[in-house]
Amino acid sequence: MSSAPAPPPAADPVADLHRSGRLAAEYPRLPELLRGLGDDELQRAGRLLTRLSPDEVLAEHPGQPTVSVAVTGHGTVSGLVPPLTAELARHGLLLRPHVGDFGSWLFDLADPASEVYAAGGDLVVCVLDADVVFDEVPWPWRPEDVEQVLAEKVRLLDKLAATHASAGSGTLVYTTLPLPREFSAQLVDHRSRSRLGAVWRRGNARLLGLMEEHPGLVVLDLDQLLTGPAALGDARLAAYTGTPFTPELTAALARDLAHLVRGRSGRAKKVLAVDLDGTLWGGVLGDDGPEGIEVAGGLRGRAFRQLQRVVAQLASRGVLLAAVSKNDLDPVRQVLREHPEMTLREDDFVRVVANWEPKHGNLRALAEDLNLGLDSFVFADDSAYECGLVARELPEVTVLHLDGDPALHARRLLADGWFDVRDLTEDDVRRPARYREELVRKDFLDSFASLEDYLRELEVRVELATASETDTPRLAQLTQRTNQFNLTTRRLQHDEVRALAGSPGQLVLAIRSGDRFGDNGLVGAVFVRTGGPVWRIDNFLLSCRVFARGIEQGCLAALLEHARARGAEAVEARYVPSPKNGKVKDFYPRNGFDAHGHAEDGSALFRHELRRITAVPGHLGLTVRWEREGTR
CATH class of the missing domain: 3.40.630.30 (Gcn5-related N-acetyltransferase (GNAT))
Known part of the structure; x- marks a missing residue:
């Protein structure tokens, strides 16, 4: 019996454009082409894009937004360029990179005349790792030795941030220093391991605290990236190439850096428009009634409650929250006002849109009411049909398909940091209330001739x-x-x-x-x-x-x-x-x-x-x- 023929290979539009020599000409299409790619596919796209000269793209598209990023660090950091190129292309940005020499971070940041200062007009990224400290501790070492060297390094990084503030431009980025298990495992007693952990965490806490003293500095906490699938390091890469992190962690860092660039370039999203049935609660309100939807009870209900809590937290930090649902308005309002298990209430939304009109039309009208561009919107829905229709009719809107297991909804919503900004002001926190007032003003306007x-x-x-x-x-x-x-x-x-x-x-x-x-x-x-x-x-x-x-x-x-x-x-x-x-x-x-x-x-x-x-x-x-x- 013959086996079934193998399925044709998946289309790779970036590779096709590269082979045809049209990648520069089609660069503005990359946000669409890279949308929804998996990690491996995005890595491949990034490697192809690094072969493309920024000048080639600018010759075709003089108005293409471009970001100058200089990367330096303690080890080999060139591996950050391909994933960062792809991540920025996803957001409609073109990377002009510069990579410092191996281990040159101290000279690059201490000398305002260095190539890193000249090249990093928008971002200077300094990738740090544990060897910054352990290369200078005596051998054999004790936790007290590590504490002394780590404190000296943080003081040095403080001075380098001040140098950049006075002589550089744009944003300086440090990474924290994750502690590999190989170092704590060299301490055979658990008391010393605990002491080392406390010393290391205090050092990273002081490093993170430098952001309070230097307005032009951002410190990215790599420990948070290690809670996902990314492992910290690969022993062979570290030994033979001097690369401190795995490709997975490097890609996760590139994604966070792209979020930072997107925010500082005015491209952070402002509005989260969410579906209700199957998205913020389980079930269909029109069929199951208020008492039948899954809001907080049971295993699935708890998953929907977690998503509601995440959405409420985003709203409390200035994200404009809107509901866009195919439902009758009165039952929806009743649930938002009266359901005892709801985390989100009607006042958490700047607008609740519940009708039977196409959702892309409702989103367009909402953008007009809020006087915001559609590219300020993130739309989240569990329906593949609704997501596909909005993506086709409103390509400016970022569409998140929250399908499948509701326990994964919150992670998918947060994965891309769509609303990330460097700083949050009091005006940001008050933004939702002010936009609600603005909609009242609009209704007031409608009453005048x-x-x-x-x-x-x-x-x-x-x-x-x-x-x-x-x-x-x-x-x-x-x-x-x-x-x-x-x-x-x-x-x-x-x-x-x-x-x-x-x-x-x-x-x-x-x-x-x-x-x-x-x-x-x-x-x-x-x-x-x-x-x-x-x-x-x-x-x-x-x-x-x-x-x-x-x-x-x-x-x-x-x-x-x-x-x-x-x-x-x-x-x-x-x-x-x-x-x-x-x-x-x-x-x-x-x-x-x-x-x-x-x-x-x-x-x-x-x-x-x-x-x-x-x-x-x-x-x-x-x-x-x-x-x-x-x-x-």
Whole structure:
């Protein structure tokens, strides 16, 4: 009896494009092509992509977002480049890498003139491992010897972070130092092993604590990556190539680094839209009724409760949570309000959408209501049909198919760090409540015959003030996460904003707003160079939550009046086009600026001669403070 023919090999579109020589031309398609690949497939794709010169891609696509990353470390770290290339390509980013020499991390970070400083404009990654310490302990050694060397290394890393803060750019990344079992096993008594474990954990805790002292530093905790399938090290790789980690751990580190880059480049997701039946609870509400769905009881119920807890935690950290379900609205609201075992309640959602319309249409309408791009959305559903339809109709939306065992739902939701950012501000924590208020404003708008009537009744309050030190984290975050009303899309880190705010000839302004429905918080920023007779607006940005209320016109008018009062002859500004800020391309011309040519980078230049300044909109209650508090 003949055996059945072998199935044809799975299609490998990245390999096909590479063989045909079209990989550079088709680079923007990679997020779609890499979606859903397994770890081994992604590794293969990464190796192929490293053969592609970034310059080839940029020649085909000059506007392709590019990330410069320099990698250094104690051992051989070149293995990080292929998985990092693939992970960044998944998120629509192009990697321009630089790899330091073997074991050169100390020289690379201590010398501001090193190639690592020159190449790592966005990220400098220092991969650390236990041999950083054990190469310098006496042999034979005791836990006390390890403690002394480890403390010295952490102090050294503290100084290197300060050097990078003063002489480098972008973000510096350290990894923690996982402790291989081979070292603790060399201590034959359990008391000494415990002492070594305590010493090592204290050292890593101090290393993680350096983030509190250096705003431009991120420390990635590798112990958390070792809770998955990744093993720490391979003895043969370590002995023969100097590679400290297994390919699996290196790939997991690359994924975390890509999450970090995505967040600092303004691509972190903001909205989690979840299905209900089969996703947040077991069963079908319309068939089983409120008493029949699995919420917390039984083995499967406990799995759904765990997912609800994870979702609630994300919402508490500023993620906007929406329910998008094919159901009747009243029964859904009843469950969310009254079911005794529900973790999530109606107030946890910025919007509950329950109807029988196609989900992609509901998601599109929700994006319009929230004034957010669809690429800010993650959609999670247990239905392969619904996931496939949304992926086809709304390719900008990230789709998570939470099928199969509900015990795995939470892990799948968290696996890709879609909502990761470097820092969380108080404004982030309050974001869901503010967006709920924003939807109330929209309903309020719908009751008026004209926008002018609505704005008069809204009672908009605005404060334009010189930024204080406490504003710095939120201002940096606005530059990183604001895309639509961002005139240059220049991303700034915490220390860069602080340096600008403290520099002579620089004016960093914070915009706050509120109205009859609540306080919107710090929603915008203006960066201005004030030296000389011509002032220059380097960037103007505003949260999408407060568009179309006259806030931007009022703040710009106040700034122009201030420039004229201080003796300026003119104010210049520029607009750098991006895929998302097209709606503000005529912001400056609409407010009295004349076209003034183009810069070498293709950006449009504008100039206001300060003769006729547009008045502050009459419905706006504007307060202006040009001096920092405490400076008078």
